[in-house]
Amino acid sequence: MDAALAQAFEATWPAAEYADAGGFRVGRGLGAGGRVSSARALTGWKDSDIPEAVRLHEQWGQPPLFRALDDDAKLIAALEAQGFRRENPTAIMEIETAALTDRDLPPVTAFAVWPPMAIQREIWSAGNIGPARQAVMERVEEPVTSILGRVADRAAGAAFVAIHQGVAMVHCVEILPGLRRKGLAGWMMRQAAFWAAENGADRIGLAVSRGNEGAVALYRRLGFREMAGYSYYARSAG
Template identity: 45%
Template sequence: MISPQAFYTAIDGTWPAATKTRVGPWVIRDGQGGGKRVSAATAEGAFVDADIAQAETAMRTIDQRSLFKVRAGEDALDAALAARDYEVIDSTNGYVAPVSALTDTPVPPVTAFAIWEPLAIMAEIWAQGGIGPARLAVMERAQIKTGILARWNEKPAGAAFVAIHDGIAMVHAVEVLQSQRRQGVAQWIMRRAAFWAQENGAETLAVLTTASNGPANALYQQLGFSPIGGYHYRIEPAGQ
């Protein structure tokens, strides 16, 4: 099992912000519209309550609403932000599994493909799930990467993005078309991701999902993933 710190580092490495800047005890991420994962500040050292204003100023300077990622064990940060009326959003579960745990079953022919650059149909599938050009730009910034295109019932069914950082292959942007859900498509996406990871030297497969996404959490647990590295965000109150 990898460490939670290695897991958090892999998130940054496989879903990279446009820039990361150290400001006091904080890492400030410029997401350029690519979502919370690439826009949230994190505490990378000891801080005092007054340091929070430093991070807020840095985020406002790049025209981002103040947003912090609070990782497991960061109770002091959570309490400090709560005292400032920051709201909790998107509690997220992390999962990891040995790549070998998902390569025990071959992917049926013509079911899932590893493809990069993404095909137009992949971009269309992602767009239906709210994964637009800014998030595609995040994908482009990753180094070792591929897309996964799934087919089912002889039609396009889903898409995902996979990238590798320090031996950890992390799956992002899993999207299955509404008409193709509940038919095992996501399982084949994950297994194809594992085979690609194995082919590219990764030993661990990782994935993130919101705690509220019951079907995704159930799927990853059924596939043998173990929980690791949960977190949530704290966002400044609207109007501030």
């Protein structure tokens, strides 16, 4: 994962605030999930910085959580030595924007809309992307948009897209359960690519849980390549 993709990954889904604890940068997520509520290592971190990051998490009232790239063996070993265990392995994937703008969308299938419509917020909420996660979208710097997807003359899907330094990142792709497996997610990704191209982005990235095998397969069929992987590290509730 090159620097531009790494920076877009962070900038397009920001925490409410950040604070450094030794050699770790900790996000205050305000209930918006692991991406924005985790600590990530900075250059020069030490094993003794891990408890300092834990204290900051606790001060903010959120469970201690770290995010580590799959190839960061040193950090993973240090976290495991202090009782942290791997959760939710995730892939970071990307594709050139032009690879998704090679065909026209079917009429009234997908649209770029900002701010999101009420029906999009309902679709996100139905998929556990509630107000706390939706609040993350509001603090991302422009250019940003949402994608509305339609099937059988009804709203069926929603996604969020933001651009940072020429890289568009897609977040929160959600399709209503009864309207999945109809190809809508693929058309929504193509609409995201058309919008990204219009706003100067030459590639598109996203993060997808490896456990979501259907989504991983879709992105691979579209031509996305895996560029990196990461997991969260948490202590067991017991």
